[in-house]
Structure formats: structure tokens, C-alpha cells
Amino acid sequence: MNEERVPDSQEAAPSAVHVMRRYLTVNARYNSTLAAAILCSLLTSALLSIMTQCFHLTIDHFGAVGTVMNKQTVILLLSLGLFVPSQYLQQYLGLKYSELCDRSMRDMTFATVSRIDKQTLDAQRIGDLLSRANSDLAQINGSLQNYFSVRLPQQIIGIAALIASLIISWQLTLFSLAIVPAIMLLQAIVSAPLTRFAQQWQQAAGESLSIANNLMGGFEVAKAYNMGNVLRRRYDAAVDRAAESGIHANRATILLSPLGQLLVFIPQMIICGFGVYLASIDRITSGGVMSVVILSVFIGNPIGDFGAVLSSFRTARGCAARVFELWDMPPEPEGGTERKPEGDHIVFNRVSFAYPGKPPVIEDLSFSVQRGERIALVGASGSGKSTAIKLLMALYRKQGGDISLFGHAIEDWSIDGLRACISYVGQDTYLFAGSIWDNVALGNRSATDAEIQAAIQAALLSDIDVNREIGERGLRLSGGQRQRVAIARAMLKDAPLLLLDEPTSALDTQSEALVSEALQRLMQGRTAIVIAHRLSALRHIDRIVCLQDGRAAESGTHERLMSMQGVYYRLYRSQEADYHEIGD
CATH class of the missing domain: 3.40.50.300 (P-loop containing nucleotide triphosphate hydrolases)
Structure with missing residues (x-):
């Protein structure tokens, strides 16, 4: 047997904008939940800005009169009381949106596969289709779910924190962020190959699943012809390609983590050092420096996560090419409008x-x-x-x-x-996991128990326990029993x-x-x-x-x-x- 050829090229990955646009289009019915999550993020951002301003004024007022109980303190406490439920709602709605999208995309994928044109399906490897419908889709969902449920709200809050910080001291804020573009550029360079690595990993994973599917589906033939070593070599080669791509991808991802930490740590060091200097020349108050330090945490979250966001989007792009190709496979034509026989021939x-x-x-x-x-x-x-x-x-x-x-x-x-x-009985009868009764009942979902029992008796199945599990593809039945179940199913369809x-x-x-x-x-x-x-x-x-x-x-x-x-x-x-x- 010839070894499986490694594909010379990968399907061109769609742009991040295209992936995002299609994700939002497919899940358009849940956009109201996403909008509510964004509104809660905006409310959280507004409360954060109010809290920071009140904290700023409270600290400065305490330095002047020696007391913290004033109007700003009351507003600060009220805002803090609203901040917690607002952030809870923001995260809950984001996670709800993500779970609904996951369900929607899985439903769409299964519906797409069930409608694929037979001639198109004949040209595909079943293992690869299963990999696209499971592993690739899970990668896209995992990347974008995390973005919408966690990182998008962080970005909204981070923008609000940045604006509030600029209002307090634009000199201190901009000076502390001066190093950020250089590190972000470095992160972009490091993460650039991730799309290719992710796509290669998924391609190899699909190949390995296809080989495993061949082994399980043709187990007797594989044993009879001593194909175990051949299939193992093919499987090992595919797994090796997946491991190599995974190692390269993980190396880039791991390098992004310390770069992200630098994006958080360096600005805070600059704020503390440069803030003391500005305070010494009366360009900012002590309350202003402390407020900018607090706001830098919220600014630093999305900046520090920039590498992780890039990594997840690169991964999503690599997998999206294969999933979108699956979604775009031509469905079988729906035909005309006639639904009832009107002739004999x-x-x-x-x-x-x-x-x-x-x-x-x-x-x-x-x-x-x-x-x-x-x-x-x-x-x-x-x-x-x-x-x-x-x-x-x-x-x-x-x-x-x-x-x-x-x-x-x-x-x-x-x-x-x-x-x-049409009722159809083929040579290679396919039975679904469940019982004989379940499989016969598929012939007519509205049939009564008496009608199902009559079909079972007519197909000479009365000598078998029709309620016992028959295993995958009915492997616990003999060939003749499987054929009689198929005949009973056809009888019930009538x-x-x-x-x-x-x-x-x-x-x-x-x-x-x-x-x-x-x-x-x-x-x-x-x-x-x-x-x-x-x-x-x-x-x-x-x-x-x-x-x-x-x-x-x-x-x-x-x-x-x-x-x-x-x-x-x-x-x-x-x-x-x-x-x-x-x-x-």
C-alpha cells in the first residue's frame, strides 16, 4: 500500500475580519444577548471612571482636611455597590452568548453535513469530516467564546480606563504607555506563524482520525491482511506532523506570555517613578498618581492579553478555513414541489x-x-x-x-x-445504536406500538428480544437478523x-x-x-x-x-x- 501523501499546500485562511463577520452572522439571533453584555460592560466602565474620579478627589481632600467622609466618598461607595452586579451581569451574559453560539454552530454543522450532496460526500474522507465538525469547530468556538465572554469586556473597560487616566494626567499616561507599541509589534511578529501551524495541526489530526476510522470500520480486513503495521505507520506519520506543528505553535504561544507580562509590569513601574516626579513639581496630586496606578491595572489587562488574543485569532483563522469549507459544501437540491403520486408508471x-x-x-x-x-x-x-x-x-x-x-x-x-x-433495503444494512424496536420505529415515526409489533412479526423477528441493545451498526446481530430488521423498517414505512x-x-x-x-x-x-x-x-x-x-x-x-x-x-x-x- 502506498503511504498517504502529505498535502503540499493548505487551504488559504480567511481574514480575522471575515471569521468574525461570519461568526456574528451565523449567530445573529443571539446578537441581543451580546448587545446586553456590551451595555453591561459600558456601565461597568462608566462606574469605574466615576469610582476612580471620586477616589482621586477623596485622597486629595483627605490630604487637605484630614477626613475621608465627604460627598465623593458616598458616591464612591454607591458606585462600588453597583460595580459588582454590573460586572457579574457582563460576565454572565458574555458566557451565555458564548454557549448559545457554540450550540448554534454545532447545530448548523450537523445540519450542513446531513444535507451535503452525495456526490460531494463521496469525494471526502469521513474521518476528516468528523475532525472538521468536532476538533476544528471546537477550536473556533473556544477562541471566539473566550474573546466575547472575557476579552471584549476587558477591552471596553480598558478603553474607559484609558480615557479616565488621560483626563487625570495625559503626560503620565502616555509616558507609561510609550513602550507598549514596540512590545505589541514583537508579539504580532511572534504570533504570525500560528495560523499556519494551527491549520497544519488540524489537517494532520483529520488524517489521523481518518486512518483510525479506517481501522475500526475495516477491522476484520485489516486483521486478515496484516495491515496493522501499515496503518500504524500512516497513523504515526500523521500524529508526528500534528505534534511537530503543535510544538511550533506552543513555542510561539509560550513566548507571548512573558511579553504580555512586560506590557503590564513596565507601565506600572513608569507610573510610579514618573508620577513621583510630576507630583514633586505640582503637575499631579498624590490622589491622581494613585488613581492612574489603579486605572493602569484595567488598561493593562487588555494590553497584556494582546498576545493571547492574537494567538486565539490566529488559531481560529487556521481552523475556520476547514470549517467554512465544510459549511460551503453544496447541499443536495431540494427538488420541485410535487409530494404525492398521481400515476402508475x-x-x-x-x-x-x-x-x-x-x-x-x-x-x-x-x-x-x-x-x-x-x-x-x-x-x-x-x-x-x-x-x-x-x-x-x-x-x-x-x-x-x-x-x-x-x-x-x-x-x-x-x-x-x-x-x-420509497422504501429501501440494501446489501449492507445500516442499523443505528439502540434496540431493534428503535430501528424499526424509524420507518414511520408516527406509527403505533401495535403497528411496529406487526412489522416485527411480519419480518420474522418475533424470536428475538427486540428491546435489547444491538450495538454500533447492529454488530450484536447476525447478518440475516440485520436484514430482517431493515425489512421490518421498510414494512412499517409502507x-x-x-x-x-x-x-x-x-x-x-x-x-x-x-x-x-x-x-x-x-x-x-x-x-x-x-x-x-x-x-x-x-x-x-x-x-x-x-x-x-x-x-x-x-x-x-x-x-x-x-x-x-x-x-x-x-x-x-x-x-x-x-x-x-x-x-x-
Whole structure:
């Protein structure tokens, strides 16, 4: 097996402004909560300014008359009493906004994934999609949540503190902040590579998750072909790339911390030293110096956090490219407006279809099905049987010709209306975690318990405890049991069109007999299109359509097609020869 190629380039990261704008747009319904948090931050800022001014005047008044009890002291105490609940509300509303945004973005991501076009999904690695929907999204949420709940209020309060400090002494304030631009520039330089490192880390993490997903999903195959070492080497290589990017990112982040501390510590030292000098020449009072020292703490918080803000935004930008790409994947078309059958026929008229970058798998395919008729699509592998089924379910869209279903062109159907008319049982039955009862009930969410029980009995599942947990993908059930659960689910849906894609091909003889009996009950009174690999299993089919190279080469009953001695005849004889050879 070839080693997984390391991507040569990364998706261009969106700008910080674009990330912020999209974040606010996606969470627009919570903007009122954000506005309330900002208003509380402004109120806190105003109270801080009042408190500082009153403190300034109180200290100066105490130096003049020797008492602190005056009007300014009363206002100071009242402001302090309001400051605590105001800051509480500011932080509570900020955190509430962050949690609501997190929920909203996760809901949006899941909804986006559930609507992705099947052809687009086919080109993606499932592990990488899971990484985008979990790890990458968590990084964006973590970065921006912290900003809106903590750092944005600090910045608002810091601006108010800066204004108040400038009013008290603009010379002392500006002199103390003179060193700040140089250190902030240094922080920006140090944090610049973080976007690239974060993106590389997430890319490698997605690759490692995809490899782990391959191991768990194909566990038996991996064991049978001794693929453990190969997959481990691939996984180790991806983890090594993630670790290398993480080390580089952490090195830059760690260096930002002492730089941030300098941004707080140096201005306070300057205030104390230069403030004493200004006080000695009567350019500022002692109360003014103390007030500027207090305000410097609130000014220093956002300045000291400048590096952390840069780091979080760089990380968010690196992850946002992958999440936004996921959000922007094309959804499947919603279709037209028709929702109910009005005719009897299913018609393929000169239909053609090709998968991206490949030759046509269906070309000039024409056949029709009467309502209530049971037909089989047969043919060699790659002849287009399963693709025709997928076109009927609108998982893919034809590129030529016409398909009509129960009186409407397939383009005129709404996607929900079309699929409400279809029950599907495939070869690789997917069951969801839960019980057999839960999985059957998914066929019709409004069904009564009696209807669910009837479907379970009709599918010959009465001998199994239908309320026990069946595990992920139903792995605690046998193949035949999983197929019968899928049949019960289709029975409960009671759709007029039944699509069966080789539902018995992977079963042993005993299981096949049970499943075949359940299928016969399922097909009664319904239009059915069956894809069958075992041609001997088509005894109860009304008509057989034999496909060759994406076209309907022959059509008729088993006896008629055998008498023609054409494509179907050769296919049938080939299977019989294989069967007798295996039996010998």
C-alpha cells in the first residue's frame, strides 16, 4: 500500500475580519444577548471612571482636611455597590452568548453535513469530516467564546480606563504607555506563524482520525491482511506532523506570555517613578498618581492579553478555513414541489450518468415499470444496476434523458416527497445504536406500538428480544437478523415503491431462506425493483431487465430470456457453472 501523501499546500485562511463577520452572522439571533453584555460592560466602565474620579478627589481632600467622609466618598461607595452586579451581569451574559453560539454552530454543522450532496460526500474522507465538525469547530468556538465572554469586556473597560487616566494626567499616561507599541509589534511578529501551524495541526489530526476510522470500520480486513503495521505507520506519520506543528505553535504561544507580562509590569513601574516626579513639581496630586496606578491595572489587562488574543485569532483563522469549507459544501437540491403520486408508471427514458472523472456507467438506459409490478435488474458488475437505484432515490442526478416516477418527472418531485414514496433495503444494512424496536420505529415515526409489533412479526423477528441493545451498526446481530430488521423498517414505512439492492447476497443458505420469506411479504402489493446477483433467486419476479454497459440489453421473464440465449442466458449459465464448480 502506498503511504498517504502529505498535502503540499493548505487551504488559504480567511481574514480575522471575515471569521468574525461570519461568526456574528451565523449567530445573529443571539446578537441581543451580546448587545446586553456590551451595555453591561459600558456601565461597568462608566462606574469605574466615576469610582476612580471620586477616589482621586477623596485622597486629595483627605490630604487637605484630614477626613475621608465627604460627598465623593458616598458616591464612591454607591458606585462600588453597583460595580459588582454590573460586572457579574457582563460576565454572565458574555458566557451565555458564548454557549448559545457554540450550540448554534454545532447545530448548523450537523445540519450542513446531513444535507451535503452525495456526490460531494463521496469525494471526502469521513474521518476528516468528523475532525472538521468536532476538533476544528471546537477550536473556533473556544477562541471566539473566550474573546466575547472575557476579552471584549476587558477591552471596553480598558478603553474607559484609558480615557479616565488621560483626563487625570495625559503626560503620565502616555509616558507609561510609550513602550507598549514596540512590545505589541514583537508579539504580532511572534504570533504570525500560528495560523499556519494551527491549520497544519488540524489537517494532520483529520488524517489521523481518518486512518483510525479506517481501522475500526475495516477491522476484520485489516486483521486478515496484516495491515496493522501499515496503518500504524500512516497513523504515526500523521500524529508526528500534528505534534511537530503543535510544538511550533506552543513555542510561539509560550513566548507571548512573558511579553504580555512586560506590557503590564513596565507601565506600572513608569507610573510610579514618573508620577513621583510630576507630583514633586505640582503637575499631579498624590490622589491622581494613585488613581492612574489603579486605572493602569484595567488598561493593562487588555494590553497584556494582546498576545493571547492574537494567538486565539490566529488559531481560529487556521481552523475556520476547514470549517467554512465544510459549511460551503453544496447541499443536495431540494427538488420541485410535487409530494404525492398521481400515476402508475416508473419510466427511464434514454437516461445517462457518469461519476466525476469517469466514463459513463449508464448510457441510453430505457425501461419502464408498471405500478404493482416486480422487476429485477441484473447484469455484470459495473453494468449500472445500483446506480439506477441511486438515481431513483435522487442521491445522484442524471446527466441526460428523463426519469418519471408515479406521474411526475423526478425533477418535479420535492426530495422529501420523493423519498416518502420509497422504501429501501440494501446489501449492507445500516442499523443505528439502540434496540431493534428503535430501528424499526424509524420507518414511520408516527406509527403505533401495535403497528411496529406487526412489522416485527411480519419480518420474522418475533424470536428475538427486540428491546435489547444491538450495538454500533447492529454488530450484536447476525447478518440475516440485520436484514430482517431493515425489512421490518421498510414494512412499517409502507411506501408504494420498494427498492432492494442485493439484500440476500451476503447471507448463508439458512439466513437467506428466512430473509427471502420476509422479502416476499414485504413485496406484496408494492411496486418493487430488485437488484439480484443470484439469478436463481428471481423465481417470484414478474420481469427481468438485463443491463449491459449501462443499457437495457434484454427484458422479459426468465423463460423468455433463456430462450433468447443472449446476455442473460450467458450470465445465468456462467453462474450455474461457478456453482457446480464450487460444489465439486
